[in-house]
Amino acid sequence: MGDLLLEQLTWGNALIFFLSAVVLLMIVLGFVTYAIYFERKVIGWMQLRIGPNRVGPFGLLQTVADILKLLLKEDTIPRKADRALFILAPVLAYVPAFAVLAVIPYTDSLYFADLNVGLLYYVALSGITTLAIVLGGWASNNKYALLGGMRSAAQMISYEVPLVISIVGVVMLSGSLNLRTIVAEQGNWFWEWNFLPQIIGFVVFVIAAVSELNRTPFDLPEAESELVAGYHVEYSGFRFAFFMLTEYVYVYAIAALTTILFLGGWHAPAPFLDFVPGLLWFMLKFACIVFFLFWLRATFPRVRVDQLMGFGWKVLLPLAILNVFVTAAYIEFFIKR
Amino acid sequence: MFNIEVTGEFVAFFVFAVIIISGAVLMVSFTKVVHMVISLAAVFLGLAGMFVLLEAEFVAFVQVLIYAGAVSILMVFGIMMTKHQAMQDEPKRPVHEALSAIAALCLFGILFYAIRITELSVPEQFQAGEDNTMEIGKLLYTGYVIPFELVSVLLTVAFIGAIVIAKKEAD
Numbered sequence: 001m002g003d004l005l006l007e008q009l010t011w012g013n014a015l016i017f018f019l020s021a022v023v024l025l026m027i028v029l030g031f032v033t034y035a036i037y038f039e040r041k042v043i044g045w046m047q048l049r050i051g052p053n054r055v056g057p058f059g060l061l062q063t064v065a066d067i068l069k070l071l072l073k074e075d076t077i078p079r080k081a082d083r084a085l086f087i088l089a090p091v092l093a094y095v096p097a098f099a100v101l102a103v104i105p106y107t108d109s110l111y112f113a114d115l116n117v118g119l120l121y122y123v124a125l126s127g128i129t130t131l132a133i134v135l136g137g138w139a140s141n142n143k144y145a146l147l148g149g150m151r152s153a154a155q156m157i158s159y160e161v162p163l164v165i166s167i168v169g170v171v172m173l174s175g176s177l178n179l180r181t182i183v184a185e186q187g188n189w190f191w192e193w194n195f196l197p198q199i200i201g202f203v204v205f206v207i208a209a210v211s212e213l214n215r216t217p218f219d220l221p222e223a224e225s226e227l228v229a230g231y232h233v234e235y236s237g238f239r240f241a242f243f244m245l246t247e248y249v250y251v252y253a254i255a256a257l258t259t260i261l262f263l264g265g266w267h268a269p270a271p272f273l274d275f276v277p278g279l280l281w282f283m284l285k286f287a288c289i290v291f292f293l294f295w296l297r298a299t300f301p302r303v304r305v306d307q308l309m310g311f312g313w314k315v316l317l318p319l320a321i322l323n324v325f326v327t328a329a330y331i332e333f334f335i336k337r
Numbered sequence: 338m339f340n341i342e343v344t345g346e347f348v349a350f351f352v353f354a355v356i357i358i359s360g361a362v363l364m365v366s367f368t369k370v371v372h373m374v375i376s377l378a379a380v381f382l383g384l385a386g387m388f389v390l391l392e393a394e395f396v397a398f399v400q401v402l403i404y405a406g407a408v409s410i411l412m413v414f415g416i417m418m419t420k421h422q423a424m425q426d427e428p429k430r431p432v433h434e435a436l437s438a439i440a441a442l443c444l445f446g447i448l449f450y451a452i453r454i455t456e457l458s459v460p461e462q463f464q465a466g467e468d469n470t471m472e473i474g475k476l477l478y479t480g481y482v483i484p485f486e487l488v489s490v491l492l493t494v495a496f497i498g499a500i501v502i503a504k505k506e507a508d
Contacts, residue, residue: 117394117470124398127406134413153414
């Protein structure tokens, strides 16, 4: 992929780029379908239930059936809603979610874009989705949707700050914003990966990431017991499906980003395990993080809105800043290139 | 007449230019405030695209992060608190509008003429740094460290000031 990116752009190359984007889209859709199935199964088992088991063998086709149902549903737009924005919001939410996947490197040679500010690209584009969620909540002209949208804006802005600052430590250690360089800078033994030297940053990052994903215990924007469903109350059919899809594509993106930043990307945990291809190690780490997210959802209660804000600004932000200082001091005294 | 080679860069430039100009025009002509903010966000995104074309990726994505993301959300957030059907109705002033149109056309004419007659010196081949983000960082912390620190102090002062004002109103 790397050599292809540097070649002159011809129609043939453009076709290859287009096709690889389509393939990635298919992979992501497949991931989302089975992530939802897996999530329901895992949470079912953790809560001593069985989970979906009726449609297809072991319920494997349950999500497919659900998606088909959503696509065939009548598409309703409330009469008093702001029609244009109501239609625009799901699109505006999904496009950045898919666009951020462009900079994720899967192995040393398998990546889609080699951007020297890859990390910044990810953070910047994911902010656009927040705008879309707020707009969707506002355009629905429904008080629950508006409240959900407001909460979402407040939460995502508050947690984006510690999220970005917690990454700064990693950037300082590897001296680059390029995600491929960040992986390459991490060592071959698992204790040389960033999650141990950057343990504070790692913890802050994971907490802030769960919050950015609007997942339990931080799923206040769609707290069903308080807000019916939050910002997407008025959405149905494929527009609702788009919001759900956005959420799960961000699960994919965050899991991949955590793997790259803190868990050594495609590196094997020990040099003698190198015979296993890097892509498999990447997928294994990726799957562990996805499982961790589902595990959190099954076992944690939802936090209150004032606790959420207080925690973000008074605990996570100082910790993230402290991490930057500690890393700077460490580099100054021990590494100093 | 147009001795211009149609390249991908050229096409991209025109796409971004159309986004910026139509966003700006719509921003002025929309009546609902939220719609205005969205077209403003489109202008910011188009500008970011222009920065990418100029090989200034860092500035481009900071533009998306700060303007298209944070500033737009802040504005929508503020507007959402106000009346939902807020429309901006202005009285019609035909003479005023005609005069503004003539003035705008004149300004465009002058600028266009000035740009056309100016002999632009051919710049020596611009060397974008291998890793321009790194170069920006180095410059900020060597040559421009005092302005940089001053700006950060200014931002902190503004931040604390905002908190103080909000506190005063809360009491």
